[in-house]
Amino acid sequence: MSGVPLRTTAASQGGAPAQLLEVADVTMRFGGIVALDGVTFSVAPGRITGLIGPNGAGKTTLFNCLSRLYRPARGDIRLNGRSLADCAPADIAGLGIGRTFQSPTLFDSLSVLDNVKIGAHARGRNGPLTDAFTLPSSRREEREFDLIARVTLDFVELGGAATRPAASLTFAQRKRVELARALATKPALVLLDEPAGGLNHDEVAQLGALIRSIRDKLEITVLLVEHHMGLVMSLSDQVVVLNFGRVIADGTPEEVRGVPAVTEAYLGTRH
Amino acid sequence: MNDGTAAIASEKLAVGGEARLRIGAWRRFAIAALIVLAAALPFGLSNYQVFELTQVMIYAIAVLGLNILTGYNGQISLGHGGFFAAGGYTAAVLMHRYGVPYWATLPPAALVGFALGLLFGLPALRFEGPYLALVTLAMAVATPQTLKYFSWTGGQQGLNLAKPAPPPGLGIDRDRWLYLFVLVILLVAIRVAANLLNGRTGRAWMAIRDHPIAAAAMGVDTPRYKTLAFGTSTLFTAVAGALAAIVVGFVAPESFSLFLSISFLVGSAVGGIATIGGAIVGGFFIEFVPNFANDISDAAPWAIYGLAMLLFMYAMPRGVVGSLGPLAAWLRGRLRPAVAAGEISAASNNASSPQQTSQGRLE
Numbered sequence A: 001m002s003g004v005p006l007r008t009t010a011a012s013q014g015g016a017p018a019q020l021l022e023v024a025d026v027t028m029r030f031g032g033i034v035a036l037d038g039v040t041f042s043v044a045p046g047r048i049t050g051l052i053g054p055n056g057a058g059k060t061t062l063f064n065c066l067s068r069l070y071r072p073a074r075g076d077i078r079l080n081g082r083s084l085a086d087c088a089p090a091d092i093a094g095l096g097i098g099r100t101f102q103s104p105t106l107f108d109s110l111s112v113l114d115n116v117k118i119g120a121h122a123r124g125r126n127g128p129l130t131d132a133f134t135l136p137s138s139r140r141e142e143r144e145f146d147l148i149a150r151v152t153l154d155f156v157e158l159g160g161a162a163t164r165p166a167a168s169l170t171f172a173q174r175k176r177v178e179l180a181r182a183l184a185t186k187p188a189l190v191l192l193d194e195p196a197g198g199l200n201h202d203e204v205a206q207l208g209a210l211i212r213s214i215r216d217k218l219e220i221t222v223l224l225v226e227h228h229m230g231l232v233m234s235l236s237d238q239v240v241v242l243n244f245g246r247v248i249a250d251g252t253p254e255e256v257r258g259v260p261a262v263t264e265a266y267l268g269t270r271h
Numbered sequence B: 001m002n003d004g005t006a007a008i009a010s011e012k013l014a015v016g017g018e019a020r021l022r023i024g025a026w027r028r029f030a031i032a033a034l035i036v037l038a039a040a041l042p043f044g045l046s047n048y049q050v051f052e053l054t055q056v057m058i059y060a061i062a063v064l065g066l067n068i069l070t071g072y073n074g075q076i077s078l079g080h081g082g083f084f085a086a087g088g089y090t091a092a093v094l095m096h097r098y099g100v101p102y103w104a105t106l107p108p109a110a111l112v113g114f115a116l117g118l119l120f121g122l123p124a125l126r127f128e129g130p131y132l133a134l135v136t137l138a139m140a141v142a143t144p145q146t147l148k149y150f151s152w153t154g155g156q157q158g159l160n161l162a163k164p165a166p167p168p169g170l171g172i173d174r175d176r177w178l179y180l181f182v183l184v185i186l187l188v189a190i191r192v193a194a195n196l197l198n199g200r201t202g203r204a205w206m207a208i209r210d211h212p213i214a215a216a217a218m219g220v221d222t223p224r225y226k227t228l229a230f231g232t233s234t235l236f237t238a239v240a241g242a243l244a245a246i247v248v249g250f251v252a253p254e255s256f257s258l259f260l261s262i263s264f265l266v267g268s269a270v271g272g273i274a275t276i277g278g279a280i281v282g283g284f285f286i287e288f289v290p291n292f293a294n295d296i297s298d299a300a301p302w303a304i305y306g307l308a309m310l311l312f313m314y315a316m317p318r319g320v321v322g323s324l325g326p327l328a329a330w331l332r333g334r335l336r337p338a339v340a341a342g343e344i345s346a347a348s349n350n351a352s353s354p355q356q357t358s359q360g361r362l363e
Helices: A007-014 A059-066 A089-095 A112-119 A128-132 A136-155 A171-183 A201-216 A229-235 A253-257 A260-265 B003-014 B017-044 B047-071 B080-098 B102-124 B129-149 B174-198 B200-210 B212-217 B222-248 B258-271 B277-296 B301-315 B320-335 B337-352
Strands: A021-030 A033-043 A048-052 A074-079 A097-099 A189-193 A221-225 A238-243 A246-251
Touching: A021 A059, A033 A059, A033 A074, A033 A238, A033 A246, A048 A059, A048 A201, A048 A229, A059 A097, A059 A189, A059 A221, A089 A097, A089 B212, A097 A171, A112 A136, A112 A171, A112 B200, A128 A136, A128 B174, A128 B200, A136 A171, A136 B200, A171 A189, A171 A201, A201 A221, A201 A229, A229 A253, A238 A253, A238 A260, A246 A253, A246 A260, A253 A260, B017 B047, B017 B174, B047 B080, B047 B174, B047 B222, B047 B258, B047 B277, B080 B102, B080 B129, B080 B222, B080 B258, B102 B129, B102 B222, B129 B258, B174 B200, B174 B222, B200 B212, B200 B222, B212 B222, B258 B277, B258 B301, B258 B320, B277 B301, B277 B320
Parallel strands: A048 A221, A048 A238, A097 A189, A189 A221
Antiparallel strands: A021 A033, A021 A074, A238 A246
């Protein structure tokens, strides 16, 4: 890990766009329920940002707004200064946001390798005609996707499972394949929705190392929703706390730990 | 890609590459042998048997089209008889009214099928499962009467077509020539379908079938690919319809009843909806089981047909090819225990030495 400069230092010195992701005043209602209420925060490039809060605080709702699966009633979301307001869900991967889901959503009838190759879909150019007649351009792109998928699978330490059907994997393996699929979109920002959920102690430790190497080796910014406090606090450069759809704290893990509202809303029940 | 990635990748490809090559060579040999056999077959059979097998291949192309839509993209259609009719009538009208040679009617029939499928695929985006079945059923129900309505379709009587002559000098008769002609189209159809399904397009189709939301999150434009699946599917089925018109030498509204649409779905399910080989099994079922049922009982052929369907689906719920594939894979595993064990140990090695394998960078 040593020798790879962190993006954070590079970005702050170079004066590049200071924030990768800006969430501004995002409000989301379901009927009479306000799931997100004026949520505002930003994510600096090259960092791991933890998004925490009690169940029902609006974390997954916010992820779904970022993926354009939901359209916020108010507010704006910008990636590298570009608003996502007029984007369709399928545009998001191409713009540089990859994601995983709370319970792994693999394409169960496909092989592990093909699952990860779908992650590269947005970068592809092959259409039905080039595919139908396997033109040279089609074959070249397939080889490239193959390579991306295999390297990504190696990165999540599942290189040996490439040809297995996705349905045959254990829960922990499924989560890692889903992570590989998100990384294969070659994102600037990856959204991880409870990556530690359902994992045992050792698996959580491995996951922590993996998420760090996503930031340090792949230089991908991470936005992490997680209930595992130990993991979030040890990994995150920045922590945003949501409660009842509002941001109640935003800062380093140490700063957030000291905010009384957070202790009351969330940590207080545990300590 | 940096050098590290390339090195890892080439190393990966080398492992097991030899085994894959050998299996590939065997497969290629088996396929070539099958094609030679299929091409030689008509010369040992009666004229009627040759005609029947030609029909089997035509149905196989139609079912292959349906498999692309239903098996690989998860959209059900009870209306493919209508698209089969569209292809048949395109060929018939072009031959009958404009004197177009039979072989030249296939591209226009394909185009008509594709365009109709796209038109149908757009409203289909709003429906799923049983609701989509109902919408497509409308197509099947409306087809025969719509065809009767227009004069250029020959109305109730339909159109009689001159049966195409075999190329002179080849020394084969008309039935055997048409058999070979249809065989070539079937092989092209299978190849094109396999290429599509193995490429970016087919992967996107299957991803949508398995999990549409995750597919969209990975950048798959789901409405576009679902519509495209519809058009591609009906293109195949319309080409089959054109071949049927050419081979039978006759089209009439009653040839494209609701039952034809249902037969395609039955053939698809019996063969295995998400398989390519299943389409051929389906072709055999559609062509022979009704006749076979008739031979057993003049009084109740459809009861026998229904019973045959039940038996097939009970014994092989994933269709003949869908069920035999896993069986064959299991047998291969039993026959090559050493290789299988090697794969497992390679996998566990990989898992226990994370530091070695995580050098690659995503470029």
